[in-house]
Amino acid sequence: MTNKKIYTYVNKIEKYGYVVINNLISKKECKKYKILLEKYYKKYNKKYALPKNNKSSLADKSLEKVVFNLHNKDLSWFKLFENKTIIKILDVILKKGSYKNSEPYYLNNISARSPLKGNKGQQIHVDSNLPGVNYNLVTNVQWLFDDFNKENGSTYLVAKTHKIKKFADNKKNIKNKILVKAKQGSVLIYNANLWHGGSEKKNDNSRWALILGYARWFIKPSFDYLQNTPLKIFNQLSKNQKSILGFNLIPPKDEFTRTTRRSTFFEKPKF
Numbered sequence: 658m659t660n661k662k663i664y665t666y667v668n669k670i671e672k673y674g675y676v677v678i679n680n681l682i683s684k685k686e687c688k689k690y691k692i693l694l695e696k697y698y699k700k701y702n703k704k705y706a707l708p709k710n711n712k713s714s715l716a717d718k719s720l721e722k723v724v725f726n727l728h729n730k731d732l733s734w735f736k737l738f739e740n741k742t743i744i745k746i747l748d749v750i751l752k753k754g755s756y757k758n759s760e761p762y763y764l765n766n767i768s769a770r771s772p773l774k775g776n777k778g779q780q781i782h783v784d785s786n787l788p789g790v791n792y793n794l795v796t797n798v799q800w801l802f803d804d805f806n807k808e809n810g811s812t813y814l815v816a817k818t819h820k821i822k823k824f825a826d827n828k829k830n831i832k833n834k835i836l837v838k839a840k841q842g843s844v845l846i847y848n849a850n851l852w853h854g855g856s857e858k859k860n861d862n863s864r865w866a867l868i869l870g871y872a873r874w875f876i877k878p879s880f881d882y883l884q885n886t887p888l889k890i891f892n893q894l895s896k897n898q899k900s901i902l903g904f905n906l907i908p909p910k911d912e913f914t915r916t917t918r919r920s921t922f923f924e925k926p927k928f
């Protein structure tokens with residue numbers, strides 16, 4: 658991929674809040690990843706510590722399959738985590754504005770989602786907690802393992818809302834929603850400040866997407882990788898893979914251990 662092309666994607670994300678890159682992986686790869694996701698879902702879903710009695714369409718997982726923390730399940734996910742095209746784009750948008758445009762970012766959220774028939778869709782929301790922030794703090798990279806269309810609960814986006822300093826008001830009719838239509842193997846990249854949400858799932862097909870949140874280094878992760886990455890996996894990771902998971906961004910225990918928030922080495926998981 659040429660630098661010119663990378664900057665075309667960067668410019669689109671900065672201007673509209675999102676971009677779709679078609680055919681980044683093959684149908685065969687999509688199938689392989691979907692088989693893994695179905696396997697994990699079956700194995701783990703009954704044990705999830707989901708919040709009880711919640712009324713939010715985001716936390717309610719009763720009509721969707723969801724899988725978390727793929728890094729601790731199979732090394733094959735790292736091929737997506739460190740995809741070269743994606744990283745070249747993130748290297749620009751997630752470093753911009755930091756000291757010498759060079760401070761690191763890492764994967765702070767790794768999950769996959771497949772809404773089920775009858776799911777009415779999510780509320781329109783942001784994933785960065787602070788709407789309309791000057792710089793892109795978190796970027797979502799959504800790998801589509803199934804076609805996205807109006808029947809199967811594709812994602813809604815509202816272009817340019819990453820610049821609006823307020824949350825979407827779901828009690829009102831939100832204008833200019835765009836439904837993402839793209840083939841399996843494509844990637845949707847968006848500023849997590851962009852108003853977005855899964856749409857109604859009308860058919861019975863699967864709609865798996867891997868949703869990766871890459872965040873600036875000072876934003877905390879969704880889960881504690883130090884406690885949830887088996888040593889057996891950790892020991893097989895390259896330096897690049899360890900830094901993608903932020904093992905060099907772990908705060909020190911105290912001032913006698915280290916006095917810098919980032920380290921020049923990788924902290925080792927506990928088990």
Ligand SMILES: O=C(O)CCC(=O)C(=O)O
Nearest residue numbers: 770811812853854855856
């Ligand atoms: O699955 C989708 O289409 C979007 C998911 C999403 O925005 C979320 O779970 O926060």
